[in-house]
Amino acid sequence: MNKKILASIFVIGMLALAMGYGTYSYFSDTETSTGNVFTAGTVDISVAGANPWTGTYTVADIEPSYTGYINFRVRNVGTSPIVVWKQISNIVCTGGAHPESENSEDPSDTINNIASWIFYDLKVGNDVIITDEQKIRIDNVDNCWIKLGTLKAGEYMDVEQSYHLRPETTNWAQGDKMTFDITLLAVQTNAPGPVGTSGTMILENKDAYWRPITGDGISGTVSYNYETTTKTLSGTFTATGLADGEYDLIYYSDPWPGTGGLVLGTATSTSQTLTGTFTGTLVPSASDTNMPVGVKVWLVPKGAFVPDSPATWPSGWNPSNYLFEMNLINIP
Numbered sequence: 001m002n003k004k005i006l007a008s009i010f011v012i013g014m015l016a017l018a019m020g021y022g023t024y025s026y027f028s029d030t031e032t033s034t035g036n037v038f039t040a041g042t043v044d045i046s047v048a049g050a051n052p053w054t055g056t057y058t059v060a061d062i063e064p065s066y067t068g069y070i071n072f073r074v075r076n077v078g079t080s081p082i083v084v085w086k087q088i089s090n091i092v093c094t095g096g097a098h099p100e101s102e103n104s105e106d107p108s109d110t111i112n113n114i115a116s117w118i119f120y121d122l123k124v125g126n127d128v129i130i131t132d133e134q135k136i137r138i139d140n141v142d143n144c145w146i147k148l149g150t151l152k153a154g155e156y157m158d159v160e161q162s163y164h165l166r167p168e169t170t171n172w173a174q175g176d177k178m179t180f181d182i183t184l185l186a187v188q189t190n191a192p193g194p195v196g197t198s199g200t201m202i203l204e205n206k207d208a209y210w211r212p213i214t215g216d217g218i219s220g221t222v223s224y225n226y227e228t229t230t231k232t233l234s235g236t237f238t239a240t241g242l243a244d245g246e247y248d249l250i251y252y253s254d255p256w257p258g259t260g261g262l263v264l265g266t267a268t269s270t271s272q273t274l275t276g277t278f279t280g281t282l283v284p285s286a287s288d289t290n291m292p293v294g295v296k297v298w299l300v301p302k303g304a305f306v307p308d309s310p311a312t313w314p315s316g317w318n319p320s321n322y323l324f325e326m327n328l329i330n331i332p
Contacts, residue, residue, distance in 0.1 A: 044078035045151075045186045051077060053184070065167040071160045074184060076151040082186040084148040084157065085194055086122075090181045091115050091142050097175030105172040113211050114176040115139040119164040124148050124157050134289040135254070138163065138178070144293050144330040145185070145194045168209070195332040198225040203239065203299055203323035212326060217241040220274075220323045222249070222297055226282070228332050233264065234279035239299055239323060242269045246302035249278050251295055253288040258311035260285025266302055284331065294328030 047053035059068030076082055095109035105111070118138040122130040129146065130136050149157055165173075185194055203220035204212040218241030226233050237249050247269060251262040267276025284291050298305075300322045306312045 043080050043082055043186050043188055045084065045184065046075045046077050047184060048072040059163060062165045064165050064169040066165055068163045069160065073156050073158050075156040076153055079153050081150065081152045081189050083150050083189055083193065085145045085185045086148050087143065087145050087183045088141050088180050089143050089183060091139060092179050094177050096177035099174050102171050102174040105170060111172045111211065112176050114173050114178050116211055117166045117169050117173060119166060121162040122146065123160040130293065132164065136290065136293060139326060140328050141293050142327045144328055146293060150189060195330055197228060197332060201297055201329055202326040204326055206319065206324050220299055224329060226331055231281050231283050232279060233282040236277050239269065239274040241272050242274060244269050244272065247274060247299050248302050248305060249276065250298050250300060250305050251282055252298050253285040254290055257313060259287050259309050261305065261307040261311050263307060290328055294330040296325045297329060298325065299323040
């Protein structure tokens with residue numbers, strides 16, 4: 001046989017052998033999952049059985065030493081566990097009705113800041129968040145976010161708020177009216193929450209009844225930032241109308257005379273104008289009855305307040321020389 005033919009037969013045979021090996025199979029198994037669905041959880045609450053909640057509450061004819069209530073149930077109607085926060089905001093005080101009996105103390109119906117004369121308590125079920133003994137005024141909590149608690153899907157919480165008109169309130173408040181908004185916020189449990197780390201506090205001088213004296217040219221502001229990692233409170237503060245001299249910006253912790261307070265910064269008033277900066281490590285005192293809502297910051301003459309346990313007031317209590325908080329600094 002021709003050698004070329006033999007070579008061709010040999011190559012064809014090798015190819016056939018290779019192709020034969022390629023048809024070998026192996027043990028295997030295949031499983032297929034079909035129709036898979038990804039569904040995001042839902043964060044949703046109902047309040048007083050309504051969703052959306054549009055309820056309006058009226059507490060009428062409250063007299064000194066009397067208490068009014070605003071209560072409602074918050075239910076988690078979503079699928080995800082949530083943390084519920086509450087805020088009171090847009091507090092507006094007006095003269096309302098002006099009976100003859102009010103004329104002797106407020107003839108022009110201009111003393112209207114009844115918010116400074118209403119103590120605010122807050123309970124969630126059996127858990128007391130703000131007690132009557134803390135003496136938290138309703139204007140203290142303006143724009144402050146307060147944590148109410150956690151709800152799993154289907155769970156609910158009963159929120160009880162009480163408003164006490166202080167027993168020493170006199171005829172100037174007759175017929176006065178306060179309006180405000182209540183906002184509830186639900187967030188997933190690992191969210192940081194709505195408490196901001198920066199903001200502005202208003203400072204005012206106040207009379208013997210703790211009513212802010214507005215429109216007299218004496219006031220101040222505190223623009224602040226709170227660093228949650230280092231617990232550092234810093235910022236700037238201003239004031240107008242104060243007598244010339246040095247002033248301390250202080251963190252004041254209730255109850256009187258204060259424990260665990262802090263001098264944050266010092267500035268000098270010249271020509272009744274003051275501007276200063278401040279910084280300090282601020283960890284609210286364990287005894288501070290203003291927590292968990294926030295902390296008070298005051299502006300007082302330099303050296304008038306000495307932080308200690310308890311604090312001392314070397315020159316005595318002279319509130320006509322001080323500027324006080326109109327709202328609390330809402331610390332996370």
